[in-house]
Amino acid sequence: MSTPLVRTGDLGRIVATFVSSVLALAIADAVLSGLHFASFPQLLAAAAATFLVGALVRPLLVAASAAVGWLAVLLLAVLGQAAILALALTLIPGVEATSFWVVLAAAWIAAAAATIVAWLCTSGTPEAFTAVLVRRTKRRRTAVEDPDAPGVIFVQLDGVPFPVLRWQLMAATLPTMGRWTREGGYRLVEWTPVLPPTTPASQLGILHGRIDGVPAFRWYDRALGRVLVSNRAADAAEIERRATDGRGLLADGGVSISNLFSGDAERSVLTMSKIELKRGSVDTRRRAAWYLARPDGFAGSLFGAIAEIARERFESRRQRRRDVLPRGHRGWLFAGMRAVTNVVLRDLNTALVAEEMIHGTRVVYVDYVDYDEVAHHAGSLRPESLGTLDRLDHVLACLEAVAAEAPRPYRLVILSDHGQSQGAIFADRYGIDLAAVCSQLTAAQVEAVEQSVEGWGRLNGLLADLAGGASGTRRVAHDAAVRVQNRSAPPTVTTSSELVVLGSGNLGLVYAAEEHRLTMEDITDRWPALIPGLVNHDGIGFVAVMSTEHGPLVLGPSGVHRLSDAKVTGDDPLAPFGPYATADLLRAVSMPEAPDLYVNSSVDPDTGEVSAFEGLVGSHGGLGGWQGRAMLLAPPDLVIPDQPIRGADGLHRVLVAYLEQLGQRTGVSRDTADV
Known part of the structure; x- marks a missing residue:
């Protein structure tokens, strides 16, 4: 008919x-x-x-x-x-x-x-937005050469811990994912990111199959003599250049949307490693223009953003009124950032993915940061953080509806890149930040980088990819992107700096501002009070360091763990941090990019709470709590291995196997590498 x-x-x-x-x-x-x-x-x-x-x-x-x-x-x-x-x-x-x-x-x-x-x-639901995208898919759907070959949409729900998603499914608060698991045969499994459990390390592993070379969200690069920040365009490009072999997850005709790295995609949109401020993406501007030109597009995002700001201000005041602890500062600046990431960027990402499905793109990887952004400031288990999962569930319903009208069948694979842990901010709990502790113990000139910059990177990515060239109206967007990028840039390490102290969640990194790594013996000779002072601080669980005599060591207040052979003297400082802590730290401390000292906050054995060295109530980057518990939700015809998935490189192999199982990656050679 x-x-x-x-x-x-x-x-x-x-x-x-x-x-x-x-x-x-x-x-x-x-x-x-x-x-x-x-x-x-x-x-x-x-x-x-x-x-x-x-x-x-x-x-x-x-x-x-x-x-x-x-x-x-x-x-x-x-x-x-x-x-x-x-x-x-x-x-x-x-x-x-x-x-x-x-x-x-x-x-x-x-x-x-x-x-x-x-x-x-639509009774206040996103059904109208879904209807627009579905109608657009029907009208503009283009024929593909292999209409029976399935495509894959990898949807990253940034920072969602496995236990949180499992609880939400048990509570039946996520109707789309709940239906998939109850009726569609989807399987939810846990996978374990290695140290550090943070987006750059995990995404590099997931998209490129490499987990080395990224010791934290940001780190001091001894060769460059400056701090690398993974969500700055130039730094993301450098990190990807070092890691790629040309055979990433998206190498065979894939598209990267709103990620840090490209996965060697054929095309990248809002992807930090591929953004150049001197020229924006005409394709991105065209797609954004289509959305913004619609009365229900721009007006919907504008009024949605206003509602999100109002929601954030109400929720932050509710925390203060009820004296909810732990909590952090949630001002108007964060409210504006939340409106960008959780309304404008979410809707734009969904429209961009739908556009790719209209044209039958074989594989897409997209990152939705809604939960991660809110959980950082509100707490990983707070009602406002869990509320973002409901809105993301609507996004999945939208993509499912678009897929039903696309020119090829699609599999939707849902995953997170890491989990999150909750706890009081280190500086709030102990009245001093990590940089000040190091300064007091050494009397050295310390450069500190402990402010959170993840949200700024996402805004910069949006502005930079919409920017044009260097003349006319395009210069305005270029200048705006530069200002946002400078807002997230770390201070310059000057010749007078002796120590560089960085915070990455509840993981601290301490570097001597020199070209060569210092060993425990070097540090003890130069600053004899530093290591003992850190180890014996109430808020610090352990310090990891490389020893000339003993190799990589983990030091606690009453014991030492030698990582090379797992020999423990006294009380094991890694005992509270789970079964993978020894292997994680052995790998991390042995990396050339590792700091002179890794400093991990203590963990509450009863609640799993940790203390971030940044100004965040929900954090990830170190050991302790749920930050090392990520999730994978896959359809029944894609095989999940029987053995546990360990490391983002291990997850990369699973996802590549999915593509191969569906007949993709035919254009990717196993024998050649394009570096």
Whole structure:
């Protein structure tokens, strides 16, 4: 049976859109003195003209703004609807509009009304956004050469611990993933990232199969003489250059969306290692322009962002009012960052993935940071953090609906890159930060980098990939991206600096600002009080160091663990940190990039709480708690190995096997490497 050109649901949406436009123009006529319709038929004609002109003109505006640059995309979002309405009103005789600003105000009233009607029609759920993407998929779906070959969408839910997702599924609060596990045969398993459990180390392993060379989220590079920060574009490019062999997870026609590294993808969008501030992505601007040009797109994200800011301010005040502990500072700056990552970036990522599915892209890897961003500041088990999982579940429902209309079947594989641990901030609990402790013990000149910068990197990635060249409107986006990048940049290590102290969750890194690594004996000769002072601090669980005589060692207040042969003298300092601690630290301390001292906070044996050296209540990067417990949720026809998955490189092999099982990676040679 043939498919009708216009479905009942489509007709209903057209009628709802038309009625909301008529209502919005009537409201604008009532509240704006510079706009006047002589009769009700004029209102109907103006609404119809706006609908028709928008359908004809909007694609042209999208193409033009994407070609010109980022500022044009923004201007399209702000002024595009007004231009469409102004053009429509010129077609209706007798309508009075005294100025373009009156038309602009009327256009925004219309956009607000459309958003409210969409919200009412979907009972406040993201179904309207899903419906838009599904309709777009049906209209623009392109034929592929191998329509029966399945594609794969890898969805990274950043920072979600395995126990948290399992509990949410048991509580039946995630309807989409719950249905997959109850009725669809999906399996949820735990996998264990190695030290450090943080996004750059895990994503490098997942996407490129390499877990070496990344000792933390940021570290002092002795060869370069500066701090590398993994979510800065130039540094991410350098990290990937060192790791890639050309055979990453996405090497065979894949696309990377909103990640730190590309996985050797054919195309990368909003991916830090592939961003160049001197030239943005026309493709990214085109796709963003399509979304922003729609009344329900930009207006929906704008009002959604405002609602997210209001939600964050309410939730942070609720924590203070109830004296919830531990807690950290949650100001207006974080509220704005949360609105970007948890509304604008989430919707844009979903639209970008849907666009790839429309064209039948074989494999996509996308990172959603919603949970990670909120949990860092609110706590990993707090209601607001768990609430993000509900909204991410809606995203998965949206991708599932788009996949049903795509030109090839798709498998959705859900995973996290690490977990999270909760606890009071180290400086709040002990009244001093790690850099100050080191300074007191050594009287040395210390450069400290302990502020959290993950959210800034995500905003910078969005701005930089939307930026254009170095002239005209594109310079505005370029300059904005540079300012955001500088906001997250670490201080320069000067010649007067003697120690560099970095915080990466509850893992501290202490470097002598020199070209060569210092051993325990070197440190003891130069700063005899440093190691004993750190080891005996109440907030520090252990210190790991390389010894000239004994090799890699872990030192605790009443014992020493020699990592080369697991010999323990006295009380084992690694006993509270789980069965993998010895192997993790042996590998980490042996890396050339390792600091002179690894400093890990203590862990509460009853609650699993740790103390971050950054200003975060939820953290990851060291040992202790759930930060080393990640998850994988896979469909039933993709084989999960019987043995535990250990390390992001181990997960990489599992995901590559999925692609091979589905007939992909035919264009990736096992015998050659493109370095």
